[in-house]
Amino acid sequence: xxxxxxxxxxxxxxxxxxxxxxxxxxxxxxxxxxxxxxxxxxxxxxxxxxxxxxxxxxxxxxxxxxxxxxxxxxxxxxxxxxxxxxxxxxxxxxxxxxxxxxxxxxxxxxxxxxxxxxxxxxxxxxxxxxxxxxxxxxxxxxxxxxxxxxxxxxxxxxxxxxxxxxxxxxxxxxxxxxxxxxxxxxxxxxxxxxxxxxxxxxxxxxxxxxxxxxxxxxxxxxxxxxxxxxxxxxxxxxxxxxxxxxxxxxxxxxxxxxxxxxxxxxxxxxxxxxxxxxxxxxxxxxxxxxxxxxxxxxxxxxxxxxxxxxxxxxxxxxxxxxxxxxxxxxxxxxxxxxxxxxxxxxxxxxxxxxxxxxxxxxxxxxxxxxxxxxxxxxxxxxxxxxxxxxxxxxxxxxxxxxxxxxxxxxxxxxxxxxxxxxxxxxxxxxxxxxxxxxxxxxxxxxxxxxxxxxxxxxxx
Numbered sequence: 103x104x105x106x107x108x109x110x111x112x113x114x115x116x117x118x119x120x121x122x123x124x125x126x127x128x129x130x131x132x133x134x135x136x137x138x139x140x141x142x143x144x145x146x147x148x149x150x151x152x153x154x155x156x157x158x159x160x161x162x163x164x165x166x167x168x169x170x171x172x173x174x175x176x177x178x179x180x181x182x183x184x185x186x187x188x189x190x191x192x193x194x195x196x197x198x199x200x201x202x203x204x205x206x207x208x209x210x211x212x213x214x215x216x217x218x219x220x221x222x223x224x225x226x227x228x229x230x231x232x233x234x235x236x237x238x239x240x241x242x243x244x245x246x247x248x249x250x251x252x253x254x255x256x257x258x259x260x261x262x263x264x265x266x267x268x269x270x271x272x273x274x275x276x277x278x279x280x281x282x283x284x285x286x287x288x289x290x291x292x293x294x295x296x297x298x299x300x301x302x303x304x305x306x307x308x309x310x311x312x313x314x315x316x317x318x319x320x321x322x323x324x325x326x327x328x329x330x331x332x333x334x335x336x337x338x339x340x341x342x343x344x345x346x347x348x349x350x351x352x353x354x355x356x357x358x359x360x361x362x363x364x365x366x367x368x369x370x371x372x373x374x375x376x377x378x379x380x381x382x383x384x385x386x387x388x389x390x391x392x393x394x395x396x397x398x399x400x401x402x403x404x405x406x407x408x409x410x411x412x413x414x415x416x417x418x419x420x421x422x423x424x425x426x427x428x429x430x431x432x433x434x435x436x437x438x439x440x441x442x443x444x445x446x447x448x449x450x451x452x453x454x455x456x457x458x459x460x461x462x463x464x465x466x467x468x469x470x471x472x473x474x475x476x477x478x479x480x481x482x483x484x485x486x487x488x489x490x491x492x493x494x495x496x497x498x499x500x501x502x503x504x505x506x507x508x509x510x511x512x513x514x515x516x517x518x519x520x521x522x523x524x525x526x527x528x529x530x531x532x533x534x535x536x537x538x539x540x541x542x543x544x545x546x547x548x549x550x551x552x553x554x555x556x557x558x559x560x561x562x
Contacts, residue, residue, distance in 0.1 A: 114339065184236050219248055226240075257339060277529060416443070425455040
């Protein structure tokens with residue numbers, strides 16, 4: 103099981119959100135000092151035992167304390183407007199030298215950020231002429247520069263995704279938290295299932311899936327390289343690393359060469375067994391290498407057997423490759439009445455895939471116990487007819503393309519409105535349901551004709 107504690111502990115991963123809305127990722131190693139630039143610095147040991155999602159203030163050099171949450175003020179309506187105000191440098195009476203001196207005092211701990219903001223507002227010629235909304239906006243904007251505060255965020259789907267979108271969106275294929283959540287909902291992801299995942303987003307979606315499943319599932323990851331790119335898993339902490347997940351039996355990994363040619367992959371890793379006498383004569387490093395190779399071979403053999411067994415509960419594809427080149431190999435491994443989800447940041451890619459999946463079919467062999475007495479007297483033509491009637495094929499139904507677009511809102515008293523600047527494209531998801539269809543069965547029947555209302559009244 104994957105456990106996420108609400109308490110910050112030693113070597114815990116923490117996302118530090120600064121007053122400027124920038125987010126930094128930090129691993130809290132003991133006896134270290136974390137520098138936040140102009141916002142100050144603090145000792146990592148002071149965060150141990152605190153809870154996530156709290157706001158902390160650096161009130162002295164390298165010392166922090168929990169800051170109480172401010173209450174949202176309700177602003178009253180007023181007739182004053184900002185129409186005649188002109189924004190210019192001359193409105194601030196403090197010189198640049200005095201402002202730099204304030205920043206130096208804040209950094210040294212001799213002055214609090216709130217006091218510096220109060221001095222700036224008192225020296226502003228236009229602050230009292232602004233509306234209450236404009237004054238609150240002015241104070242918040244100055245707080246982004248002078249307040250020595252930060253918020254310790256817990257690693258989760260939304261936090262990790264927003265962090266990666268801000269730092270390297272192309273590495274994660276511009277995947278948003280809404281797309282990941284929507285795919286897991288359509289895929290009916292729940293604890294206890296077996297899932298097949300193709301993830302080329304640095305395993306960002308895989309980490310989100312494991313967070314939702316809680317570790318009580320089996321996930322097989324297909325990747326294009328010799329080793330999977332799991333850089334995003336480290337952002338969830340040491341329990342989400344690839345080595346830890348494989349050791350716990352939660353994660354199994356296969357590359358495309360092992361999927362296409364399993365026999366060759368096993369042949370390349372095979373090693374002859376050594377006797378106890380040979381092992382005792384080996385050097386320590388050679389024996390460790392031998393035991394590691396044998397363990398890797400056994401793990402690969404078990405993974406391939408589980409993969410060939412198929413009947414996975416869902417298939418999630420997030421790949422830069424052409425979707426059909428991936429789906430043609432993996433769709434036969436998905437169980438019947440199970441969902442298939444494909445993500446792409448481009449709509450046209452999924453439109454082409456939708457047309458090809460609409461025509462896709464795959465033969466399915468029904469393993470039944472046949473009665474020899476009933477088939478003994480059948481002629482060749484009757485046997486061919488019976489086999490044709492018993493044939494089954496796999497295909498996809500309910501194919502649809504979903505555009506994921508979410509408009510975030512600012513929610514404040516008398517100031518609730520959508521944000522003016524948001525991401526333009528938020529990704530597309532192709533969904534479908536794999537089913538079994540009988541080739542020889544034809545649905546037919548008689549249904550009573552609906553009588554006209556006039557003729558029915560005449561009979562009465």
